[in-house]
Amino acid sequence: MNQIKLFFLSPYLAMGVVLLMYGVKVASKLSIGRWIHSPMIEGDGWHNVADIGEACVVIATIWFSRLPPSDTFPLGRKNIESIFSVAVSVLLAIMAFKISGTAVISLWNIAHGQVAPLVMSPEVVVWVMGVTLGSALVSGIVSTYQIKVGKRTGHASLVADGKETLSDGLIEITIFLGIVGEYILDAPWLEYPFALIVSVVMVRTAREIGARGLAALLQKSIGIHHERAIKAIVADMYGVASVAQIKTFMVGSAVILIMKVLSRTSTEMSRLLKESMALQIAQYLRQEGFVDGEFFIRFDVPDSDAHRRTVALVCDHRSWRVAHSIQEATHVAISDIAFGEVGRTVLHAVAHKETGEETEEALLALLEEQHVRELVLFAFDRAWNGMHTPSGVWILNGGSENPSVYGLPKV
Amino acid sequence: MFQLMYVADIYGPQGTGPVFIADQLRLEETVVEKIPPGQIEYLLVDSRVSLFVTPVLPQRRDLNVLLTREVPALKLECGRCVLVPFGKGDSGVRAARLGVRLAKGLDLPVVFYHTTWRKPGVESIDGWDHLHDEARKVAQTLRGIACQQNVFFIFDIQIQAPSVFAGIIVASFKRHAAMIVMARGTNILRGSYVSQMAESSPVPLLILADEVTT
Numbered sequence: 001m002n003q004i005k006l007f008f009l010s011p012y013l014a015m016g017v018v019l020l021m022y023g024v025k026v027a028s029k030l031s032i033g034r035w036i037h038s039p040m041i042e043g044d045g046w047h048n049v050a051d052i053g054e055a056c057v058v059i060a061t062i063w064f065s066r067l068p069p070s071d072t073f074p075l076g077r078k079n080i081e082s083i084f085s086v087a088v089s090v091l092l093a094i095m096a097f098k099i100s101g102t103a104v105i106s107l108w109n110i111a112h113g114q115v116a117p118l119v120m121s122p123e124v125v126v127w128v129m130g131v132t133l134g135s136a137l138v139s140g141i142v143s144t145y146q147i148k149v150g151k152r153t154g155h156a157s158l159v160a161d162g163k164e165t166l167s168d169g170l171i172e173i174t175i176f177l178g179i180v181g182e183y184i185l186d187a188p189w190l191e192y193p194f195a196l197i198v199s200v201v202m203v204r205t206a207r208e209i210g211a212r213g214l215a216a217l218l219q220k221s222i223g224i225h226h227e228r229a230i231k232a233i234v235a236d237m238y239g240v241a242s243v244a245q246i247k248t249f250m251v252g253s254a255v256i257l258i259m260k261v262l263s264r265t266s267t268e269m270s271r272l273l274k275e276s277m278a279l280q281i282a283q284y285l286r287q288e289g290f291v292d293g294e295f296f297i298r299f300d301v302p303d304s305d306a307h308r309r310t311v312a313l314v315c316d317h318r319s320w321r322v323a324h325s326i327q328e329a330t331h332v333a334i335s336d337i338a339f340g341e342v343g344r345t346v347l348h349a350v351a352h353k354e355t356g357e358e359t360e361e362a363l364l365a366l367l368e369e370q371h372v373r374e375l376v377l378f379a380f381d382r383a384w385n386g387m388h389t390p391s392g393v394w395i396l397n398g399g400s401e402n403p404s405v406y407g408l409p410k411v
Numbered sequence: 412m413f414q415l416m417y418v419a420d421i422y423g424p425q426g427t428g429p430v431f432i433a434d435q436l437r438l439e440e441t442v443v444e445k446i447p448p449g450q451i452e453y454l455l456v457d458s459r460v461s462l463f464v465t466p467v468l469p470q471r472r473d474l475n476v477l478l479t480r481e482v483p484a485l486k487l488e489c490g491r492c493v494l495v496p497f498g499k500g501d502s503g504v505r506a507a508r509l510g511v512r513l514a515k516g517l518d519l520p521v522v523f524y525h526t527t528w529r530k531p532g533v534e535s536i537d538g539w540d541h542l543h544d545e546a547r548k549v550a551q552t553l554r555g556i557a558c559q560q561n562v563f564f565i566f567d568i569q570i571q572a573p574s575v576f577a578g579i580i581v582a583s584f585k586r587h588a589a590m591i592v593m594a595r596g597t598n599i600l601r602g603s604y605v606s607q608m609a610e611s612s613p614v615p616l617l618i619l620a621d622e623v624t625t
Contacts, residue, residue, distance in 0.1 A: 238615070263613075339481075406423075
């Protein structure tokens, strides 16, 4: 079953069907047009010959975009599809302006009584109506198939061509309405308002295709809300400190994601994290309608917040506790702190004099000399908590008298 | 579930995580006691009713330990689960007994994870078709435990993960595990999966106390 599904979702098969459709259209329109001497049908047949050429360009574009990345094209060649999309959008816009211009002029002429009636015998009219309506129906069916395959396989050129085929179908319906209006309803103006509506639809389609193609060519972000969502997915994973950088853009239909993740995990764990992130991001992008993607995720360590911390200690009969005040301290343990963990720690004896003031002076001088950021005491006057010494050292209440709580080994 | 919870009393940002996590796990009338991390090595602990929450793994293997590393809080929001890996032995069943009760208390589903060797000649991509008979029996027991506790559960049977360690880690991220619950196998002489996980898992890991054997 999957094999059959895959077969029908092949972009080459879709383009084969398009070529077949145009082949049948060209053969029928040219032969019927010549047979019934209808320049309109014959002209449309020649237009379809040009469409065959366009279909061949689409096939070449798909083939080219599918070439694997190389040293010279590290992200592949998928942007060729975006170039094609922009080209199709320009052609559609030109066609839309031409149709709307003709419709406005024709409506003006009708309003001023300058009607140029269609010249067809009743037998010919039936053929013309049959060919245009049949052609429009086939265009509708084939374009739907083309767009579906294009979206599923991520070929923007196929989607753009499908939308162009759909516009062809709408033009054919306009022609059909024109004939019905003139020969059955006696209302030759009928096709022109419809032509105006069709031209608006075409301009909107052109804008949509062109904007998407240009966004890819100019490497526009896939959207701030998508980037925020991806950041949230990643930041929600255990082991991730934060997402430092995220950049997204499209190459063809593929989302390119460049992300820098801050984490302290080991190299092996980073690899597994990366794998898990890629799975979750891919799942999110699929839900949001993106079909393809390539992720470049690199890991870096977060800021270590390296600093020095001092714990004021009291040595009392060979037992150690955290000092209640600076004056009481007999020693200080100065630790190098990085990532919140205690590293190298050095014990300094504080010159203990008769009066506390001298101890304080000596200790503050030591802290300044050692570039200490915080000084930890226990149960000192609460008003001091968070205050600074004159040299700018934070004074903090540690909440425990036990030196091991501060990562200090037994002295 | 846990009548007594010891929390590693560490000053600074490292210490705030375990305290907060212990509070998140205070499901019943639990007494929480802060102790310096080194002190746990000398404490008389009844592992049936107690848990030690710590960012660093203690030496002791006779107590239940929740290893939090740098995690500031357990992620317990909707969509999370408790992951219980299992193998062919009894460690998965022991882990499940606690893990399922914990999941029930936290109102989370349980994912029973297993990675299996590919059976030669079996083409199926369904992990169950490659499951060893003994692992199948364990799965049956796990199902019973979860049903008894009325806890929602699913099985995640992966065919040939690159390694058991990698399989558990990736599954824990894929399934959005709030924590992993594991027990050490009884006959492991060296290199248990629990030790491998304890070494570097960024996901909080609850390691059950070893069973006392005579």
